[in-house]
Amino acid sequence: MSAESVVDYLQRRHDDVMARLDAFLRLPSVSTDPAYAQGMADTRAFLLDWLKGIGLTDVQLLDGGGQPAVYGAWLGAPGAPTIIVYGHYDVQPPDPLALWQSPPFEPTIRDGRLYARGASDVKGSTTIAIETVAAFLAVEGRCPVNIKLFIEGEEETGSPSLHEIVRRYGDLLKADAMISADGGRASPTVPTINVGARGLTKLELVVRTAGKELHSGRYGGSVRNALHELAAIVASLHDAEGAIAVPALMDAVRPLSERDRRDTAALPFDEAAFVADVGGIAAGEPGYSIRERLTLRPAIDVNGMWGGYTGTGSKTVIPDEARAKITIRLAPGQDPDQAGAALKEHILAAARLGVKVGFEAIGGGSPASTLAAEHPLVQAATTVLRRTSGQEPVHVRLGATVPITAIFKETMGLDTLMFGFNLPDEDVHAPNEFFHVPSVALGLRAWPMLLQELARYAPAAFHQQAG
Amino acid sequence: MSAESVVDYLQRRHDDVMARLDAFLRLPSVSTDPAYAQGMADTRAFLLDWLKGIGLTDVQLLDGGGQPAVYGAWLGAPGAPTIIVYGHYDVQPPDPLALWQSPPFEPTIRDGRLYARGASDVKGSTTIAIETVAAFLAVEGRCPVNIKLFIEGEEETGSPSLHEIVRRYGDLLKADAMISADGGRASPTVPTINVGARGLTKLELVVRTAGKELHSGRYGGSVRNALHELAAIVASLHDAEGAIAVPALMDAVRPLSERDRRDTAALPFDEAAFVADVGGIAAGEPGYSIRERLTLRPAIDVNGMWGGYTGTGSKTVIPDEARAKITIRLAPGQDPDQAGAALKEHILAAARLGVKVGFEAIGGGSPASTLAAEHPLVQAATTVLRRTSGQEPVHVRLGATVPITAIFKETMGLDTLMFGFNLPDEDVHAPNEFFHVPSVALGLRAWPMLLQELARYAPAAFHQQAG
Numbered sequence: 001m002s003a004e005s006v007v008d009y010l011q012r013r014h015d016d017v018m019a020r021l022d023a024f025l026r027l028p029s030v031s032t033d034p035a036y037a038q039g040m041a042d043t044r045a046f047l048l049d050w051l052k053g054i055g056l057t058d059v060q061l062l063d064g065g066g067q068p069a070v071y072g073a074w075l076g077a078p079g080a081p082t083i084i085v086y087g088h089y090d091v092q093p094p095d096p097l098a099l100w101q102s103p104p105f106e107p108t109i110r111d112g113r114l115y116a117r118g119a120s121d122v123k124g125s126t127t128i129a130i131e132t133v134a135a136f137l138a139v140e141g142r143c144p145v146n147i148k149l150f151i152e153g154e155e156e157t158g159s160p161s162l163h164e165i166v167r168r169y170g171d172l173l174k175a176d177a178m179i180s181a182d183g184g185r186a187s188p189t190v191p192t193i194n195v196g197a198r199g200l201t202k203l204e205l206v207v208r209t210a211g212k213e214l215h216s217g218r219y220g221g222s223v224r225n226a227l228h229e230l231a232a233i234v235a236s237l238h239d240a241e242g243a244i245a246v247p248a249l250m251d252a253v254r255p256l257s258e259r260d261r262r263d264t265a266a267l268p269f270d271e272a273a274f275v276a277d278v279g280g281i282a283a284g285e286p287g288y289s290i291r292e293r294l295t296l297r298p299a300i301d302v303n304g305m306w307g308g309y310t311g312t313g314s315k316t317v318i319p320d321e322a323r324a325k326i327t328i329r330l331a332p333g334q335d336p337d338q339a340g341a342a343l344k345e346h347i348l349a350a351a352r353l354g355v356k357v358g359f360e361a362i363g364g365g366s367p368a369s370t371l372a373a374e375h376p377l378v379q380a381a382t383t384v385l386r387r388t389s390g391q392e393p394v395h396v397r398l399g400a401t402v403p404i405t406a407i408f409k410e411t412m413g414l415d416t417l418m419f420g421f422n423l424p425d426e427d428v429h430a431p432n433e434f435f436h437v438p439s440v441a442l443g444l445r446a447w448p449m450l451l452q453e454l455a456r457y458a459p460a461a462f463h464q465q466a467g
Numbered sequence: 468m469s470a471e472s473v474v475d476y477l478q479r480r481h482d483d484v485m486a487r488l489d490a491f492l493r494l495p496s497v498s499t500d501p502a503y504a505q506g507m508a509d510t511r512a513f514l515l516d517w518l519k520g521i522g523l524t525d526v527q528l529l530d531g532g533g534q535p536a537v538y539g540a541w542l543g544a545p546g547a548p549t550i551i552v553y554g555h556y557d558v559q560p561p562d563p564l565a566l567w568q569s570p571p572f573e574p575t576i577r578d579g580r581l582y583a584r585g586a587s588d589v590k591g592s593t594t595i596a597i598e599t600v601a602a603f604l605a606v607e608g609r610c611p612v613n614i615k616l617f618i619e620g621e622e623e624t625g626s627p628s629l630h631e632i633v634r635r636y637g638d639l640l641k642a643d644a645m646i647s648a649d650g651g652r653a654s655p656t657v658p659t660i661n662v663g664a665r666g667l668t669k670l671e672l673v674v675r676t677a678g679k680e681l682h683s684g685r686y687g688g689s690v691r692n693a694l695h696e697l698a699a700i701v702a703s704l705h706d707a708e709g710a711i712a713v714p715a716l717m718d719a720v721r722p723l724s725e726r727d728r729r730d731t732a733a734l735p736f737d738e739a740a741f742v743a744d745v746g747g748i749a750a751g752e753p754g755y756s757i758r759e760r761l762t763l764r765p766a767i768d769v770n771g772m773w774g775g776y777t778g779t780g781s782k783t784v785i786p787d788e789a790r791a792k793i794t795i796r797l798a799p800g801q802d803p804d805q806a807g808a809a810l811k812e813h814i815l816a817a818a819r820l821g822v823k824v825g826f827e828a829i830g831g832g833s834p835a836s837t838l839a840a841e842h843p844l845v846q847a848a849t850t851v852l853r854r855t856s857g858q859e860p861v862h863v864r865l866g867a868t869v870p871i872t873a874i875f876k877e878t879m880g881l882d883t884l885m886f887g888f889n890l891p892d893e894d895v896h897a898p899n900e901f902f903h904v905p906s907v908a909l910g911l912r913a914w915p916m917l918l919q920e921l922a923r924y925a926p927a928a929f930h931q932q933a934g
Binding site: 197198200202204209210211212214215216217218219220221222223224225227228230231232233234235237238240242274275278279280281282283284285290293294297298299300301302303304305306307308309310311313314315316317318319320322323324325327329352353354355362363398399400401 | 664665667669671676677678679681682683684685686687688689690691692694695697698699700701702704705707709741742745746747748749750751752757760761764765766768769770771772773774775776777778780781782783784785786787789790791792794796819820821822829830865866867868
């Protein structure tokens with residue numbers, strides 16, 4: 001079996017692929033808005049037909065009580081790895097409609113860009129994945145690996161029933177690894193492989209300074225104010241430059257490796273533009289580039305803080321209680337519990353005499369994830385990207401965990417390779433979302449090669465290397 | 468004319484006075500709750516009858532669109548000062564009812580205490596004021612000064628229509644000074660005269676660090692967080708002991724005088740109990756007693772602070788905007804505008820490079836008020852309290868302006884002497900509110916003497932001395 005014949009076949013049929021993508025994009029599959037319920041149902045029907053048409057078996061909806069996922073399998077390669085191919089068929093709402101140059105559900109090509117809601121996120125890359133499987137079956141009558149296509153319908157709403165789907169259909173979804181059509185390229189010029197994400201730990205801090213709210217006329221100047229105390233604690237978490245000022249937390253962070261430094265530097269990245277694009281103010285740990293800080297160093301952020309009177313006008317109170325929601329983004333190797341404990345100890349030490357400090361859990365922590373360089377997913381992607389780009393792929397990491405991959409890792413033990421072909425400039429979630437048309441052909445070369453490469457590994461290899 | 472005969476008359480008729488107070492207290496005049504509308508109307512009818520019955524003229528309701536005030540005058544002393552006698556007929560809600568040992572609207576005397584909602588706040592002292600006027604008219608056929616009784620119906624709801632009442636009935640309410648039955652004694656053993664209150668200035672602070680809320684996974688560790696920046700600014704307002712750390716604001720505060728120190732020390736005051744009673748933590752400017760800090764020194768309090776995600780669970784955002792409502796309690800002599808400007812300059816200097824700071828006004832400032840020791844109100848009260856207590860009265864100040872007196876000062880130019888007879892332990896606004904029964908006789912001695920003393924001054928003297 002050869003990927004080349006499949007690639008040739010797909011290149012010859014490029015127009016057919018574009019026509020199917022066009023049909024897919026015309027379906028208004030907005031998952032968050034009940035007004036689009038018919039669009040969602042139509043999209044599922046379209047996918048069920050498509051998957052049956054290309055010869056998948058067991059094609060069905062996987063219902064977890066929300067928007068069902070669409071599933072189809074080809075399991076004719078005994079002994080070869082079984083790969084879940086992930087995509088999603090739901091899209092963001094198209095509002096504000098007035099800002100679209102062409103209607104969001106009427107795909108339009110201008111200047112090499114295919115404009116439509118969902119073109120980049122992620123019907124374009126999902127189509128590449130499905131067409132790849134279809135081409136193997138059409139040309140070879142089989143795939144190099146066992147395939148379980150899993151097309152989710154709730155990615156844009158935070159996957160509320162994904163846990164339940166995995167619980168109900170756990171047996172059906174058993175696999176050795178996942179390849180995601182979501183999670184695209186980091187650069188148009190440098191081939192990248194995502195090898196991990198920062199971890200996360202969360203807590204809610206409660207500061208109490210009195211038994212009740214006090215009148216500032218009767219007590220102002222004589223007692224502690226919960227907001228002043230919370231402010232002092234929060235201010236103690238960072239130094240003036242914005243670097244974390246919690247030594248016990250930073251002591252546990254491993255230094256960057258040579259490869260970390262090299263990979264991070266390899267990707268073209270305009271630091272000034274990155275910050276200016278969101279009207280931000282650069283700040284953080286000296287001695288590290290922004291990309292290093294974002295992906296290889298921890299960050300503490302107060303995500304919310306409140307206390308006292310927050311309505312219109314004024315109310316002259318001394319608040320007795322104030323709260324802050326705090327999260328730590330964890331660097332590779334950091335233990336969520338150790339990091340959380342270090343933060344708590346720092347806060348307790350920073351609180352002034354008499355100030356009562358409490359902590360409330362707001363969800364469990366998760367460590368940073370890392371795919372080792374030797375992992376079959378990384379090895380296979382490296383081989384493919386070397387061949388398609390003529391360059392050595394760069395390892396990149398994300399600053400935040402992708403919820404979908406975290407859920408599959410946690411519940412099924414599956415590692416994920418993100419292999420989408422969207423690019424960072426495609427106005428995802430905004431008006432005039434588009435997909436670079438050449439990305440379709442690029443993806444249709446790379447995906448067949450990837451499936452072929454993955455067949456070189458024993459199923460157990462994917463689990464032994466799990467990071 | 469002699470106050471002695473009037474005092475004698477009132478002491479002889481003590482039971483009659485108590486009977487009228489009992490009738491007044493049985494009327495459930497809860498202003499905040501529409502369920503008590505009939506009780507409010509009945510109370511107004513009761514007062515109108517009462518004031519007519521004692522011989523006042525022009526008895527009427529003054530309607531400003533909310534709960535009307537009850538008004539009645541005696542203006543038969545041409546050339547003598549005209550005094551507004553202030554009280555209020557509305558009371559706090561009695562909830563929680565289950566905690567009352569006797570029903571809140573069934574006045575009950577136990578152990579020398581008259582238990583009822585409103586007994587202390589302020590039907591007891593209001594009755595003393597009305598009975599004093601009634602006794603002068605009954606015994607002497609006239610009063611030493613011209614009297615305008617003004618019994619408010621909205622004190623417990625923040626006097627929402629008082630401004631409008633004063634606007635509509637400004638001519639009717641013209642006077643030389645006000646004596647308030649509200650605002651009681653500071654101590655059961657030391658006679659006190661309230662000679663002032665701290666001022667107030669307010670602002671809302673807005674801190675912006677980006678053009679939009681950012682994802683903490685994508686930006687955490689690389690940009691400023693509005694909550695961190697607000698916390699740093701708020702933390703810079705006070706030192707570790709809780710003293711104000713804004714030199715330009717403190718430089719403008721005048722040092723305490725010998726008399727300030729002496730008067731503040733003269734009043735028995737248990738600092739530890741004051742703080743412990745509300746479960747607070749003592750803090751503030753070293754070198755000053757708590758009473759000095761509360762009444763003669765400024766205080767900065769953040770009354771409310773908020774930003775980012777404040778709902779349940781977590782949302783991993785970097786807030787781009789954060790806000791704080793800040794008030795300054797002003798010491799005597801401080802200019803509200805200067806203090807506000809000093810605070811703003813400090814905040815602007817404390818904000819880190821690039822952080823956008825804005826200020827929004829939330830109401831105008833008012834300076835501290837002070838009645839000079841030579842003011843006729845203070846002189847008359849001093850004479851009376853010396854005579855009734857055999858002690859030299861101590862000058863006290865309040866930490867906060869009383870809204871009613873501020874409104875009358877601001878709109879009518881009237882200074883107020885607070886001459887209520889309630890005491891600090893009477894569980895005002897709480898279940899089992901009571902009035903010490905001996906306070907009735909004490910008030911009925913002092914009030915006639917006070918009116919007699921005030922007659923010694925020319926009307927213009929009250930205005931010349933206005934502080």
